[in-house]
Amino acid sequence: MRGILGSMKVAWILALLLFAPTSAAQEGPRCLKCKQVGLVPCVEHKKKDCELEGNALYCSFMADCAVCGGTGWLDCERCEYPDAERRNAEKRLKVKELEPELKKLDEEMGRTLRKAESEHFVLIWEIDELKVDKRRLKDHELLHLYVDRLEELYDAYVNTFGVDDRDFKEKPRVFAWSFMPDHYRAGKRFCGGEGERGIKRLGSTPSFSFPVLKKYFKDDEVLHRHLLHNVAHLLLSHQNPPQWIGQMKGGWADAGVAHWFEDHFFEICDNYCYQEVDTSQGFKGGKWRPRVRKLVAMGKAAPAAEVMQKNTTILTQDDHALSFSYVDFLIQKDAQKTNRLLMRLRSKVPLRDSMKEVFGMNLIQFEKEWRDWVMATYPAR
Ligand SMILES: [Zn+2]
Ligand SMILES: [Zn+2]
Ligand SMILES: [Zn+2]
Ligand SMILES: [Zn+2]
Incomplete structure (x- = not known):
């Protein structure tokens, strides 16, 4: 997993900085109470809860607070930081603006969620x-x-x-x-x-x-x-x-993209949706590249033209791994083109036409290039 927790911490801190800039980010009077943030945590909540609010426009843990108006933060009365105060006021309005839609969910479920x-x-x-x-x-x-x-x-x-x-x-x-x-x-x-x-x-x-x-x-x-x-x-x-292409013969792309993002963050794919085949026990440890390489090397990979016309619900275990690999291949080749191809598929342009138009390949050429790439780049174990 590629330093997820590290980057997450950075994201939190960034969100907090954006929402409540510290002295480093903002010029202004020295204030011991808010340390040049211009805002202080709302007295109704714990400080550490208020500090979580940076990444949300609305949070039900704060939303009903009459003191802070749902932002978790109050203007510091010892100093003036107009920017921070304005942002906090804007966020208060935003909380109110988002509230009606979100409360509908509560009504549907019969309690505050x-x-x-x-x-x-x-x-x-x-x-x-x-x-x-x-x-x-x-x-x-x-x-x-x-x-x-x-x-x-x-x-x-x-x-x-x-x-x-x-x-x-x-x-x-x-x-x-x-x-x-x-x-x-x-x-x-x-x-x-x-x-x-x-x-x-x-x-x-x-x-x-x-x-x-x-x-x-x-x-x-x-x-x-x-x-x-x-x-x-x-x-x-x-x-x-x-458009859900998983029910329009685009199962390979529907599942392949979902697997690709699992792999992107964790270098593992071990998820299947309820709609897909239950293979949670499959492919030891969720390392799919060696598995795909083996299928290709042994001549056991189903033809792409065949896999690429199935709906998501009928993809087999092997099809899932191949689908991941097709997407992996296309994205490394050209991610923007891959996006265009996916858009064409969602617009109901048949795969062979959209592949030809966007990548200039027919499915035979696709298959050959993809196989060569798998053999050249995927690890054997
Ligand atoms: Zn202050
Ligand atoms: Zn919250
Ligand atoms: Zn509050
Ligand atoms: Zn899925």
Whole structure:
């Protein structure tokens, strides 16, 4: 895993700095009370809870506080920092602006849910506590940690494909539950269906509900990877033009992209969605490159033209690994073109036409180039 925790810490600190600049970031009077931040933590909450708020536009742990208006921070009365105060006032307005939509979720579920809205996601987080590394984190800190992880995925996604906020109309909603009845209810109300392990609504109103049970997730890392996998599906299907290609013979790309982002962050793929084949025991340790190389070397890889016309639901274990590898190959070849190809597929242009148009290859040429690349670059073990 490529220094995720390190970069996460940096992200948190950055978010905090952006929200409440320190003396290094801002000129102004010396103030012992706020240390040149211009703001102080709201008296109604613990300081460490207030310090989590940087990455959220709305957080249910703060939202109803009449003292800070849901931001967690108050103007420091000993000094004047107009910029910080203005930003805090703007955030108070934002909390109020976002509230009505978020409260609808509470109404649907019959109680106030623990949740946050960030720049690109709405996260409902009904998990009391979890061990992350060596520390046992409580709900509020976990909520913000997972907001960070979602935003990190978003950044990786848009940077990889060279797209931006204009390519996404809605914020994906992610619901993490501790109790099956909540998950089933949310699945039906928000994701259009039922699924024991999880349910996704892909396309124009992306939502994902899943139960966080010990029997499915042995630890935080597995949970994290599971979320990356599923939310990558949401982003791909929601990006303009929105369409779930997994049911239009684009299963290889639908699953391949989701696996690719797992691999991007962890260098492991061990997730399959409920809609896909259950192969959680497959491919020792989730290291797929050696496996794919072996399939190719032994002549046991199914023809690309065959794999590339299946829906996601009928991909086999091997197909999943091959799909990951096709996406891996295309992205290293040209990520922007890969994005264009995926857009064409979502616009219902048949693969052979879109591949020809974007990469100038027919599927035979694709297969040959891909095989050569696998043999030249993938490790044998
Ligand atoms: Zn001050
Ligand atoms: Zn919060
Ligand atoms: Zn407050
Ligand atoms: Zn999947």
